[in-house]
Amino acid sequence: MANFDPNEHPHIRFNPLKEEWVTVSPHRMKRPWQGQVEKPQESEVPRFDSKNPLCPGVTRPNGKVTPEYDSTYVFTNDFPALLEEGPEPAPSDDPLFQAAAGFGTCKVICFHPHSDVTLPIMSKEEVRAVIDKWAEINVDLGKKYTWVQIFENKGSINGCSNPHPHCQVWASSFLPNEPMVKNRTQKQYYTKHGAPMLVDYVKKELQKQERIILQNNHWVWLVPYWAVWPYETMLLPRRHVLRIEDLTNEERDALADITKQLLTKYDNMFEVSFPYSMGWHGAPTGPELKEDNKHWQLHAMYYPPLLRSATVKKFMVGYEMLAQPQRDLTAEQAAEKLRNLPDIHYKLK
Amino acid sequence: MANFDPNEHPHIRFNPLKEEWVTVSPHRMKRPWQGQVEKPQESEVPRFDSKNPLCPGVTRPNGKVTPEYDSTYVFTNDFPALLEEGPEPAPSDDPLFQAAAGFGTCKVICFHPHSDVTLPIMSKEEVRAVIDKWAEINVDLGKKYTWVQIFENKGSINGCSNPHPHCQVWASSFLPNEPMVKNRTQKQYYTKHGAPMLVDYVKKELQKQERIILQNNHWVWLVPYWAVWPYETMLLPRRHVLRIEDLTNEERDALADITKQLLTKYDNMFEVSFPYSMGWHGAPTGPELKEDNKHWQLHAMYYPPLLRSATVKKFMVGYEMLAQPQRDLTAEQAAEKLRNLPDIHYKLK
Numbered sequence: 001m002a003n004f005d006p007n008e009h010p011h012i013r014f015n016p017l018k019e020e021w022v023t024v025s026p027h028r029m030k031r032p033w034q035g036q037v038e039k040p041q042e043s044e045v046p047r048f049d050s051k052n053p054l055c056p057g058v059t060r061p062n063g064k065v066t067p068e069y070d071s072t073y074v075f076t077n078d079f080p081a082l083l084e085e086g087p088e089p090a091p092s093d094d095p096l097f098q099a100a101a102g103f104g105t106c107k108v109i110c111f112h113p114h115s116d117v118t119l120p121i122m123s124k125e126e127v128r129a130v131i132d133k134w135a136e137i138n139v140d141l142g143k144k145y146t147w148v149q150i151f152e153n154k155g156s157i158n159g160c161s162n163p164h165p166h167c168q169v170w171a172s173s174f175l176p177n178e179p180m181v182k183n184r185t186q187k188q189y190y191t192k193h194g195a196p197m198l199v200d201y202v203k204k205e206l207q208k209q210e211r212i213i214l215q216n217n218h219w220v221w222l223v224p225y226w227a228v229w230p231y232e233t234m235l236l237p238r239r240h241v242l243r244i245e246d247l248t249n250e251e252r253d254a255l256a257d258i259t260k261q262l263l264t265k266y267d268n269m270f271e272v273s274f275p276y277s278m279g280w281h282g283a284p285t286g287p288e289l290k291e292d293n294k295h296w297q298l299h300a301m302y303y304p305p306l307l308r309s310a311t312v313k314k315f316m317v318g319y320e321m322l323a324q325p326q327r328d329l330t331a332e333q334a335a336e337k338l339r340n341l342p343d344i345h346y347k348l349k
Numbered sequence: 350m351a352n353f354d355p356n357e358h359p360h361i362r363f364n365p366l367k368e369e370w371v372t373v374s375p376h377r378m379k380r381p382w383q384g385q386v387e388k389p390q391e392s393e394v395p396r397f398d399s400k401n402p403l404c405p406g407v408t409r410p411n412g413k414v415t416p417e418y419d420s421t422y423v424f425t426n427d428f429p430a431l432l433e434e435g436p437e438p439a440p441s442d443d444p445l446f447q448a449a450a451g452f453g454t455c456k457v458i459c460f461h462p463h464s465d466v467t468l469p470i471m472s473k474e475e476v477r478a479v480i481d482k483w484a485e486i487n488v489d490l491g492k493k494y495t496w497v498q499i500f501e502n503k504g505s506i507n508g509c510s511n512p513h514p515h516c517q518v519w520a521s522s523f524l525p526n527e528p529m530v531k532n533r534t535q536k537q538y539y540t541k542h543g544a545p546m547l548v549d550y551v552k553k554e555l556q557k558q559e560r561i562i563l564q565n566n567h568w569v570w571l572v573p574y575w576a577v578w579p580y581e582t583m584l585l586p587r588r589h590v591l592r593i594e595d596l597t598n599e600e601r602d603a604l605a606d607i608t609k610q611l612l613t614k615y616d617n618m619f620e621v622s623f624p625y626s627m628g629w630h631g632a633p634t635g636p637e638l639k640e641d642n643k644h645w646q647l648h649a650m651y652y653p654p655l656l657r658s659a660t661v662k663k664f665m666v667g668y669e670m671l672a673q674p675q676r677d678l679t680a681e682q683a684a685e686k687l688r689n690l691p692d693i694h695y696k697l698k
């Protein structure tokens with residue numbers, strides 16, 4: 001029998017952060033595609049739209065006015081999923097019917113006053129302003145809340161309801177599922193190995209050089225060994241950093257650089273403004289600020305839904321929902337493809 | 350302060366099967382929707398299409414011919430995600446780079462020779478034939494494989510590219526993530542309470558009558574307390590049943606009845622063939638057939654993506670991927686809405 005080749009033979013891989021497996025089916029790349037592969041007419045987003053609540057000077061449906069901002073702009077979501085206070089469910093002693101209070105707040109961060117720009121085509125200084133805002137809001141909301149989730153949904157194909165460049169921040173009094181699991185696994189790893197899991201991981205990836213796409217003095221962009229989405233990636237600092245506000249001035253500049261570079265590669269994949277969900281995970285905050293959280297390492301995740309073209313996405317449905325995620329191209333193939341994409345944005349050529 | 354009202358006040362709920370929480374934001378139902386609206390689904394499907402590999406008598410791209418079947422028809426997927434054999438990855442002692450063999454097989458079950466029918470408008474006898482096929486394949490593949498995942502992806506909005514009524518069966522040598530977690534949680538519950546979790550759960554739901562939508566002598570259809578998708582539901586037998594093949598003749602007939610009824614309600618929601626992913630979970634098979642699995646209870650899950658209309662779906666993106674699922678309408682509101690839908694299929698009126 002042939003030797004095992006990860007780019008040829010189906011196998012499963014383990015995600016030590018989530019303690020979950022992914023099914024890898026590289027042989028399936030040969031499957032014919034029945035859907036059409038074509039570039040959609042990219043609708044031009046106007047620089048200003050008097051009906052878009054994220055544009056400067058616009059009166060929002062609830063009567064509030066978005067001010068004439070000229071850099072970033074932060075406000076509380078007009079329809080927040082979490083509220084700062086309210087009645088709490090009574091405690092229940094039935095393990096099958098457990099509810100708890102879930103307080104929090106939901107913010108929107110506009111990246112730029114213009115609707116027709118995106119991070120990769122914004123200037124380095126403008127991207128740096130967004131990074132500083134992320135750090136600032138993590139400190140602000142982190143005073144009170146245990147978890148501050150900074151995330152960006154980009155692209156209508158990805159459920160983003162507004163084309164204006166922006167992200168969201170949902171802060172909560174509870175540790176949500178994903179960070180709860182990562183908190184446990186990273187703690188276990190630290191206890192056993194005496195080092196943070198993701199610091200060790202980046203070191204090993206830098207040695208292997210199989211899944212690294214980009215790196216600079218302070219950051220490493222890679223496809224994790226256990227990636228689920230076709231072009232899922234992770235962005236990690238080289239240094240051990242607990243929270244985004246702990247990044248030095250130099251690290252923030254280097255983050256602005258690599259963010260522009262990585263989003264340029266993404267956009268160049270199908271010559272379209274690449275849809276994704278992204279977000280930051282670092283050590284918890286609120287009451288956790290005074291606890292020992294050295295097992296945590298700051299990292300950003302990018303989860304893009306596209307698979308074969310600007311219009312064909314990977315559906316995580318039946319088998320994925322009920323059993324386990326499945327991918328066709330391997331993490332190594334995805335990294336190679338991303339590595340080989342041009343470094344100059346197709347719109348700036 | 351007002352009393353806590355689950356249909357009014359945000360809170361979080363616990364899923365004891367997955368040990369995960371869901372954020373419930375009922376106050377958010379008032380939010381306007383500005384995001385992506387999907388193309389309305391194709392309503393006219395031809396009864397026979399000579400290019401559709403699932404139709405009787407059609408030659409598939411790989412040269413094989415789908416026979417002239419007149420009830421159900423099972424065949425091996427021409428591009429299976431799992432293969433029955435092959436080289437295996439070498440063992441690794443690095444906890445951050447773990448791969449394992451993942452063998453298996455992928456089958457397709459056509460429900461009916463006609464492309465223009467769906468389960469709710471098929472006759473009871475025809476649906477019963479599908480149920481018998483599910484039971485048969487679970488026995489067949491379960492001889493060898495630890496997990497036999499029967500699932501259906503329905504609707505192009507939900508990643509299904511073939512409108513012909515069919516489901517899939519992916520059987521694997523390993524226990525995938527979802528059943529692995531459920532195996533653990535159900536075992537823990539059994540050890541502590543001396544009864545299967547989901548048998549207890551159904552009893553309690555029958556007492557409460559808050560989330561039950563339909564019931565007959567053998568089955569209960571409900572919105573689980575911890576539902577994530579807007580109209581997510583669960584279908585459970587009243588009796589303690591480990592695997593689908595253990596269902597009696599009467600239970601299978603009653604399953605055909607309630608399946609037609611529940612899918613009729615789903616279709617009547619937006620008067621459209623309702624998209625969903627569904628599947629069965631029961632006790633594991635293969636080597637597990639001779640182990641004690643009495644902590645398991647057979648159940649089907651339905652995960653429909655639609656939220657507000659036939660064209661507006663719930664996107665599980667940024668916050669959901671990175672932190673925790675979030676829903677707007679409560680499980681109780683969803684159950685009431687489904688309960689009040691007509692019992693006669695809109696196409697048969």
Ligand SMILES: O=P(O)(O)O[C@H]1O[C@H](CO)[C@@H](O)[C@H](O)[C@H]1O
Pocket residue numbers: 314315316317318319320326502508509510
């Ligand atoms: O097998 P199909 O119908 O081509 O594909 C569909 O179901 C599979 C199993 O859930 C998924 O992996 C695919 O992403 C989805 O499009």
Ligand SMILES: O=P(O)(O)O[C@H]1O[C@H](CO)[C@@H](O)[C@H](O)[C@H]1O
Pocket residue numbers: 153159160161162384663664665666667668669675
């Ligand atoms: O807040 P938005 O952009 O309206 O909504 C989007 O992001 C939210 C947070 O991930 C999701 O709950 C919604 O399903 C999605 O459409």
